[in-house]
Amino acid sequence: MFSKTDNLIGEANSFLEILEQISQLAPLNKPVLVIGERGTGKELVAARLHFLSKRWEQNYVKLNCAALSDSLLESELFGYEAGAFTGASKRREGRFEYADQGTLFLDELANTSALVQEKLLRVIEYGEFERVGGTRTVKVDVRLIAATNEDLPTLAENGEFRADLLDRLAFDVVTIPPLRERxxxxxxxxxxxxxxxxxxxxxxxxxxxxxxxxxxxxxxxxxxxxxxxxxxxxxxxxxNSPHLPVHDITIDPFESKFRPQGRTKAPPANASYVAQNRPPAPANSASVNLAGSEMHEQASSEKPSASVPQALKFPVDLKQVSQDFEVDMIKQALKESQFNQKKTAEKLSLTYHQLRGYLKKYNLLDNSDVA
CATH class of the missing domain: 1.10.8.60 (Helicase, Ruva Protein; domain 3)
Structure with a gap:
């Protein structure tokens, strides 16, 4: 039964505290919100909450909210009546009905629409809903566990997620530490x-x-x-050879001197605005390929290259401009630190491993100056 959760392994204090929190939460018939970066094991935590609860013999139903469009997600969660839409030839039960008396795990909750959030709130508060295209109230007893890697309080402050639903879901929040903190x-x-x-x-x-x-x-x-x-x-x-200890670790399976270069993407519709707002590069600037995008490296030593335009002309490609700014700032800090990565990390208020992550993200480890 617990094979589904056997990857919840660790001895770090932060992780053991999470296991203790799960043990205390599991017996309660209250909703739980699981927060964590991608790959931290949110689904394993949800499964453990179910199998340690009094509902462990009942259905444990899972659904990834990001995998479906808004209309399909509503139908998948709450079911639909015959004739509710084209192709609905007969009534179909939704995930809430399948999970009756058991647990429903909703992953990527932040991707749900306002309509779905409203219906979720009603189920949590009253244990009832109506199928799509129906008028009859359906009553269920379901424990809801939701997960996301988004900052839901900030989304709620910005009006991108219902604050009342967040209040109902967050009876308690299990925040899983990332592996770098374990x-x-x-x-x-x-x-x-x-x-x-x-x-x-x-x-x-x-x-x-x-x-x-x-x-x-x-x-x-x-x-x-x-x-x-x-x-x-x-x-x-x-x-590895089966008779020898593992010696070579390949982090990036795409890393190869024979790796083909990706196709050049067509410039975005607002490319001209980006070009207008980017600081001019000196004549001896070098063009480098960073994370699949063309960026320009300023070689001038008179002032930092990471200068922000004083008057932007909108619309702009915010991600591209921000990425350019980060790359230029890292290069400037490396130069002032004589390419000593530990000193560079201190200048940028980063840990050494965080800096290494940025260098890898922007392919700066391939630059001979940063080796």
Whole structure:
């Protein structure tokens, strides 16, 4: 039964506190909100909440809200009556009815529309709803667990998420720490995934990690968290000789000197505005490819290249302008630190591993000046 949650492994204090919180929450028939970055195990936490509850013998139903359009999501959650729309030849029950007496887990909750949020609020408050195209009230007893990697309080302040629904959902909030904040758990999880992969490959045993492999695993910042760690470890095990400790760790499977360059994207409709608002580059500036986008590197040492235009002409490509600004700021800090990454991280108020993440994100590790 608990095989669904056996990846909830760790000894870090922050993680053990989460397990204790789950144990206290599980027996209650109250909604729970699970918050965490991608790959931290939100679905595993939700499953544990169900299987440790009094509802463990009843249905545990899951739905990813980001995978469906608004109209399909409403029909999937609440069902529909015959004739409700074209193609609805007969009545269909929704996920809430399937989960009656059990638990419904809604992932990516922040993607729901205002209409769906309103109906969710009614189910939580009164335990009732109406199917799409219907007028008869359907009553259910469902425990709702929702998850997201978004900052819901900020979305609610900005009017992008119903504040009253957030209040109802947040009886208690389980916030899962990212893997970079659980450094002492990295090797424990890596051993677990490696052993499972060795069994899948029908190896006699897993021969462990070399010192270099362990250092590589510990030094990486894991933006994809446990999901990324699992992929990296399983890839390393299957590529490795079954009789030797794992030595080579490939973080990025796309990394290769033979990697083809991506197609050049057509400029966005507002490209001219971006060009007008970007600071002019000196004649000796070098063009570099960063994260698949064309950016311009200023070589002038007289002033920082990360200058923000005083008068922007809208519309602009905010993501592109922000990315240009980040890259220029990192390069300036590297230059002033004589390309010492630890000093650069201090200048930018980042940890060393966070800086390494930015350097990798913008392909600056390939630049000989940053090596």
């Amino acid at each position: 450094r002492e758990d990295i090797l424990t999880l890596a051993e677990h995934f490696a052993t499972k992969m060795a069994q899948e490959l029908e190896m006699e045993l897993f021969t462990g990690f070399s010192k270099r492999a362990r250092e590589t695993l510990l030094d990486y910042h894991w933006p994809g968290n446990i999901r990324e760690l699992k992929n990296v470890v399983e890839r390393a095990v299957y590529r």
